[in-house]
Amino acid sequence: MSMKSYITTPIYYVNGSPHIGHAFTSIMADILKRNRMALGHELKLSTGVDEHGQKNQEAAADLGMPIDDFLAMRCKEFQGVFDKLDVAYDYFVRTSREGHKQAVAGMEQSIFDRDLIIKKNYTGTYCKGCEEFKKDSDLTEEGQCPLHPTMKVEQTDETNYFLKMEPFRERLLQHIADNPDFVQPEAFRNELKQMLSEPLDDLCISRPKTRVTLGVELPFDTDFVTYVWFDALANYLTNIDWPDESYAPWWAECEHLIGKDILKPHGVYWPIMLMAAGLPLPKKLSVHSHWVGAGGMKMSKSIGNVVDPMEVIAELGVDALRWYLARHMRADSDSQISVDFIKQTYNTELGNKIGNLLSRAAKFSKARFDGKLPAPGALTEADEAIRKSVIAATEGLGGWISLAEIPARMQSIITVADEMNNYFAEQAPWELIKNDDTRERCQTVIYVTLDCLRVVMEALTQVIPGSAGRALTMLNAPDAVHPWKPELDRLQGDSDLGDIETLFPRVQ
Template sequence: MQKQAFRPLPRNFESMLMKSYITTPIYYVNGSPHIGHAFTSIMADILKRNREALGYEMMLSTGVDEHGQKNQEAAEALDMPVTDYLDMRCKEFRDVFEKIGVEFDYFVRTSREGHKTAVAEMEQRIFDKGLIVKKQYTGTYCKGCEEFKKESDLTEDGQCPLHPTIKVEQTDETNYFLKMEPFREKLLKHIDENPDFIQPEPFKNELKKMLAEPLEDLCISRPKTRVTLGVDLPFDPDFVTYVWFDALANYLTNIGWPDDGYQDWWAECEHMIGKDILKPHGVYWPLMLMAADLPLPKKLSVHSHWVGAGGVKMSKSIGNVVDPIEVMDKLGVDALRWYLARHMRADSDSQISVDLITQAYNSELGNKIGNLLSRVAKFSNKNFDGKVPMPGALTAEDEALRRTVVEATKAFAGWINLQDIPAATQQIVEAAVAMNEYIDQQAPWSLFKNEETRERCATVLYVTLDCQRILFEALTQVIPGSATRALGMLNAPKAATPWAPELDKLAGGTELGEIDALFPRVQ
């Protein structure tokens, strides 16, 4: 599938009811937030800010999955009451998301009574249709995934590829199972008829492979003799709901299902996930919805993973794990947000380390974007009475730069998909390079020395400052803190909604704000 073009906003947007509902996975609380959690949530936040700039009414949900065997055992390992443990971990995740600038509208806790009631309602509906059966099962169980595995799911040495350090167990127990095979062909048809349902294309192909053979029934319960932390089955109180069934339902319970009124949000729902949870979201969840006679979400946007420098998988024993808190303490939140947005490949794993983030911060944000603002704004402040200079006649070089900046930022004036973010931010870098080349060639510092070229100096400075305003308006969708600070230094007017890169909105004679280093160099 070709890369989807940026979708322009309809001019009659004011008369349209436009919604966009973006979800992240809900994260297990058996460990602290890591770079994977930060990445998915930051990308969701960027897409939310993009939609808001276009005039959409937004809903962004993120949060924590508090149920399941791993969370239960984590609380026991710390000798904490489970409710205290869940409260502690929930606060930790929420604090991190707020620190990385994720403006979520709903924070999920699966321990919420309304969620648990709705999960039971979904199970009862499916059970009443005869699609859930009770039977004895013998199989291989991965505690890391909290699911049963087929032999084909395991490595040559019989371990789960996602959790090679956790020994799989042979389990023989009675459970409840959802019949999935009756819906497999229907799901394949839906994928074929809705080309954008799974993005990008390689993950669509992977999902279709998962659906190529008949599906086994999905175990949707765990006996309370093994797991107690979960939603009771409404038709058998000796069992709790399988943690994935419980967790996936949050996407509906967040917007009020089963009560009426959720439909408008659900029709515009986009799930953002990592590739390791493609099967639960691409197979289990759609088939659960079909079994409950509910419509499928609009889109499933999938991303790859981060690995250490040199392509080595991150590991605490190797010492190449990137802690988002450590990065923010050293470089600030926008250094982290920028690197994650700029350097993730669309459909393959990408490298990350504190050194790589520092290099990108110093080179791209510092040298190319931040330093130019500091140089030009300080020179204008000093030599033009603290104001934006008044421009004179524009030259071909001025117009060429203005066209370059408008074209480079146009992506942020249209609908951006997850896989488009790296290319959109790369265009920002290229525009910044063009501005630096322009200012070096025009040399306003030399023009100012002669009375007859001072008007030309003012024009060059104005063109640069106005182009920087456009650049930072676009960047409010990616690095909102720094971009907003930069616009404050320019005393730029509030941008219109829907946003578009419009020239000459920074009036000559505008008082400049206090100018300081936007991205101080870090060693």
């Protein structure tokens, strides 16, 4: 019986084009999926778009487009981007789907039937950017939303439906205490505990149709639509066919990947919605920090430091972007990104340290051994040492990795790539080939170098699948073992090598 794993990304608002934040979360989810599949698990990865709410409604109006056409266009754009990013999603979410809307209404009705939803008048400050009501303590001294300082907050006075939150607060705190892995890394678990340290206000779960029409109609009052967050969060269940029983084994293994800015909806609203509906909580929230421009400046169009994932792919290829994001993410602090940083990392690490060694060793082998990979002779201490290092450096990807561990796994691969380059330089096969009595030694060095590269490339299929796959084709490597773990000596001595191309051509 294979183990299941269900990984989700947030669903992205379609009021703007896909940006680096969207690319990042979905690529990390894809890396975790590939890691778990390599270990023999059965996977579902969902990503997609949130099509409801006031901002989407206004974005369509601004473009003068019928709402369905606008949503279809944006959905296609996001799907196209994820395909180009090599994100192997199993399910692409559209919240406009009829089955999703019915399930959301069913969830609301069941909570309403338990007397946990009340109707009341509310006067308060509303941020359209967040699509949520704000307390005065949430605002800056100037009275603006800290996340949307350029948008004016609105004073609203309206009647809405509210979910009672306070009755579940203690139970949620207890769940966090009993399940230390529920929110990772620890810094964000502490932040969530802080959010739950005071009594919780009721959560507004509706919007009057006079203000917002794009959304799921409340089953118990058709003058209202569902608040966009309530509708969006439910996607994690509806993607796996809830309320059908078949959802349960997947849901038991559900891991939500989220950015730190949406910890509150995922760590407070969502678990309480689930408790109110009598449903089990997801297994884990894996939280990450954000990407900022060089020097720690927030990205903005006016500064001109925005990194557009599609522009990076056009100039450097998808794996330059995937590698940089995996290599330089920090789980509990923001990380810097710029096109220059991506280019430098691509040239120095992927190009010089990994691609260059593959190209040199494979071309040498082809030229000097009749287009073949030579069979090795007896191993020396130097050979054994580099082989041992390669196994140690890639072993981590032969086990279950968590989101926060990804950069350390990449670091160990770059460290061992340096060692492999040193080994190759010190053994100097181009010298060994000159004499008959050292020719067999030359064969061993070439074999060891290329077999070690094969192990590294097998590990990297989890991170940069396109490039790693091409490298394995050049080496004419057999299919990797499954479940995957690093194993030496799987390249066949005296076998043909494929066509050798430059894996990571240098970019000026």
